[in-house]
Amino acid sequence: MIDGIWSQVVGQPEAIAILRSAAAAAASIVDGSGSGSGMIHAWLFTGPPGSGRSVAARAFAGALECATGRGCGECPGCRTTITGTHADVRLVVPEGLSISVAEMRALVQTSARRPTGGRWQVVIIEDADRLTEGAANALLKCIEEPPERTVFLLCAPSDHPDDVPVTIRSRCRPVALRTPSATAIAEVLQLRDGIDADTARWAASVCGGHVGRARRLATDPAARDRRAAVLRIPLHLRRLSDVFECADDLVKTAEADATEVSERRDDAEKEALKTAMGYGGTGKGAAAASRGSAGAIKELEKRQKSRATRTQRDALDLALVDLAGFYRDVLVAGSRSTAVLTHPDHAADVAKAAGAWTPESTLRRLEAVLACREAIELNVKPRIAVEAMLTALYRG
Structure with a gap:
């Protein structure tokens, strides 16, 4: 297993080799011992x-x-970067549906400063595909003429590479990550998280190559229950009424997940903002401060609503990915392929479905799931999109 900070990056030996070499080149620039060939300012x-895109970016930082x-x-330097407390490493995690131009302009302005205590000023932007056009333009200007000791690390899913403007992509050095193997995931769950071998192997085999999902499935009984409920749907759609019951369960579960994640955080953020703005004070000028805080609170509530919408969509999308994996497994079983199943622990249900459905009807069902994912991403109401999908699954 790879040691040091790189042990955080699972199943990516080629990427680690590139990043290690670049980090050594960056050190030679700071120490004045080399030309720094191989180190650039945008990745x-x-x-x-x-x-593990963001994990790899943090490890590189x-x-x-x-x-x-x-x-x-x-x-x-290593410890504070990984824990998110390093003064010169800024992490941008979009909580809503997009990254605004105002947020990016403020970040670009900050990134122009020299490092305060570290060796580099590092900006990590998760989900860079969510940059608005204005935000992308603001970032582009800084990437074109980067400050001497500033590095930008952008992360974006490879299934939608065009969502990152080509003007930005062309100025960045690409680091392509692959889906880590189940063996690598199981190993890191055991060594890093202390999970027993059987649970680690099971979680690694059903997570679809998603390290974070594997950890949740291995440690959270509620996550396992939600997955099991989703995978019961394909063989549970016996009557038209089942369509609406299953749709209601899917949407309500996603809403509950979003509420659980957001509720405590929302209240704490609102109280902190009120305190900072002098809300509820009794001293001189307290009334004016309270009036002035109303606009800031309204803006905060708007951001929180956007974050809750994104959280709900992400939870629902995870369920749809599991469904798509089931129908993919049915096609694999029906063709007698030796390919590894996405849900090996549901092999009996997969075999039953493969014996009952034609390949054509299975493919139509899979296409219905993928169409639902696309519809939700295009802002179709989740309940409408899910009910349409489940109706198609019922009809076959």
């Missing part, structure tokens, strides 16, 4: 969902800030 990490230049994982 684009791409890969399928769950491949830690190596850039590492006192040894190798990513030892022990020095303050």
Whole structure:
């Protein structure tokens, strides 16, 4: 297993080799011991969902800030970068549906400063495909003429590469990640998270190559229950009424997940903002401060609503990915292929469906699931999209 900070990056030996070499070149620039050939100021990490794009970016950022230049994982630069507390490493995680131009302009302005205590000023942008046109243009200007000691690390899914403007992609060095193997995922679950071998192997085999999903399935009984409920749907659609019951369950579960994630955080954010704005105070000027805080609170609530919408969509999309995997497995079983199943623990249900459905009807069902994912991404109401999909699944 790879040591140091790179142990965080699962199943990506080729990418690690590239990043290690670049980190060494960056260290030679800071130390004045070399030309820094191989180190550039803008990187684009791409890969399928769950491949660890942001994890790889954080590990690279830690190596850039590492006192040894190798990513030892022990020095303050490495530790504070991984924990998210390094003063010169900024992480942009879009909580809503997009990254606004105002947010990007503020970030670009900050990134122009020299490092305060570290070796580099590092900006990590998760889901760079969510940049609005204005935000992309603001970032482009900074990437074209980057500050001397600033590095931009952009992350984007490889299934939608065109969502990152070509003007930005052409100025970044690409780092392509792949889906990690089940063996690599199981190993990291055991060594890093202390999960027993049987559970780790099971979670790794059913997570679809998504390291974070494997960890949730291995440690969270509720996540396992939600997955099991989704995979019961294909063989449960016996009557038209089942369509609406299953649609209601899917949407309500996604809404509940979004509420659970957002509720506590929303209240804490609102109270913190009110306190900062002097809301509820009794001293001189308190009334004016309270009136002035109303606009800021309204803006915060708008961002929170957008974040909740994204969280709900993500939870629903995860269920749809599991459904798509089931129908893919049915096609695999029906063709007598030796390909590995997405849901090996549901092989009996897959075999039953393969014996009952024609390949054509299975393919239509799979296409219905994929169409539902696309419809939700295009802002179709989730309930309408899900009911249309389940009706198609029922009809076959």
